[in-house]
Amino acid sequence: DAKTTQPTSMDCAEGRAANLPCNHSTISGNEYVYWYRQIHSQGPQYIIHGLKNNETNEMASLIITEDRKSSTLILPHATLRDTAVYYCIVPYYGGATNKLIFGTGTLLAVQP
Amino acid sequence: ETGVTQTPRHLVMGMTNKKSLKCEQHLGHNAMYWYKQSAKKPLELMFVYNFKEQTENNSVPSRFSPECPNSSHLFLHLHTLQPEDSALYLCASSAGTLGTLAGRQETQYFGPGTRLLVL
Numbered sequence: 272d273a274k275t276t277q278p279t280s281m282d283c284a285e286g287r288a289a290n291l292p293c294n295h296s297t298i299s300g301n302e303y304v305y306w307y308r309q310i311h312s313q314g315p316q317y318i319i320h321g322l323k324n325n326e327t328n329e330m331a332s333l334i335i336t337e338d339r340k341s342s343t344l345i346l347p348h349a350t351l352r353d354t355a356v357y358y359c360i361v362p363y364y365g366g367a368t369n370k371l372i373f374g375t376g377t378l379l380a381v382q383p
Numbered sequence: 384e385t386g387v388t389q390t391p392r393h394l395v396m397g398m399t400n401k402k403s404l405k406c407e408q409h410l411g412h413n414a415m416y417w418y419k420q421s422a423k424k425p426l427e428l429m430f431v432y433n434f435k436e437q438t439e440n441n442s443v444p445s446r447f448s449p450e451c452p453n454s455s456h457l458f459l460h461l462h463t464l465q466p467e468d469s470a471l472y473l474c475a476s477s478a479g480t481l482g483t484l485a486g487r488q489e490t491q492y493f494g495p496g497t498r499l500l501v502l
Contacts, residue, residue, distance in 0.1 A: 303489065314385070314473050314493035315426070362489050369477075369489045370439070373426040 274298070274361040280378040283353075289346040291377050293359030296340040304335060305362065305371065306344050308355040315358065315373070318344065349381045386410040387494035389474050395500045396464065404459040404497045406474030415457040416491065417449060418473040426473065432457060433479070464501045471496045 276294045283289040295304060305320040319326055319333045321342070326333045332345040346353055356376040363370040386409045396402050408415065417429040431439035432451040446468075448460040457474055475491040 305490070312471065312496070312498070314387075314475075314495050316385070317490055317492060320490065370428055370431075371489075371491055372428070375425055 274363075274372070275304075275359045275374060277357070277359050277374065277377045279375065280380065282380050282382055283346075283349045285351060285381055285383050286348055289349040289353065289379055289381070291344040291346075291357050291359075291379060292341065293344070294341045295359070295361050298339050298361055300339075302361050302364070304333070304342050305360045306331070306333065307358045307360065307371075307373075308353075309358070309376070310352075310355040318357075349379075351381050351383060353379065354381045355379060385492040385494065387474060387476055387492050389472075389494035389497050391497060392495065393498045393500075395502065396461065397502055398464060398466070400464075401460070401462045403461065404472055404474075404499075406457040406459075406494055408455055408457075408474075408476040408492070408494075410476055410478075410492060412476040412492075413454050413479050414477045415451060415454070416475040416477075417457065417459055418475065418493075420471040420473060420496075421467075422470070430459075461499075464499075466501050469499055469501045471498055 303320050303322050306318040307315040309315045318330050321333045321335050335342045356378050358373050358376040360371050388407050390405045414433045416431050418426045420426045428441050429443045430449045435451050446463050450458040473496045474494040477491045
């Protein structure tokens, strides 16, 4: 099972910031939070990841709360092409393999 | 472009056919993965290879047979599939799967997928 919970769907107006929340209340101190998105019928696309500090790249910003039990992915100026399912993932560590367990994610619909 | 390619992009096969899916990564990664995504369901991890060795088989039926001849190529051989095997099959790669705390190594990069229809 996925170690995160996300809202099923969200709407956002084009040009506005999209703020996607994620709860990961059982996260351990050394576990990262990853965000991916999947545009319809395409392969998932890596967006960003973080441990405890806020992170920003050309796609998005990741805000992680001080207690690390939740995070928010921010798309600063959403476009129609940002309509996708967004996955917040805390990998399973151990053995020879780190595993990404994809839940159902948040379907973000950017409205014109 | 993520540096991971998959062929074919679409495949229709009968239940008695044998076919293979191919994945190639141009990222110099050491780990490769197969995932299955059925309609309206989350991605399911099928197999993991690390330095050409299989490290994970997530209880996948034997009609799916993976092969990893080198760190850049991954195949999924299909034989006697069922209609319920129709799905999007995704390949991914990552730098390594050593269970480290270095976040970069766990980042997986996905190919575009093969849409499989079993009749």
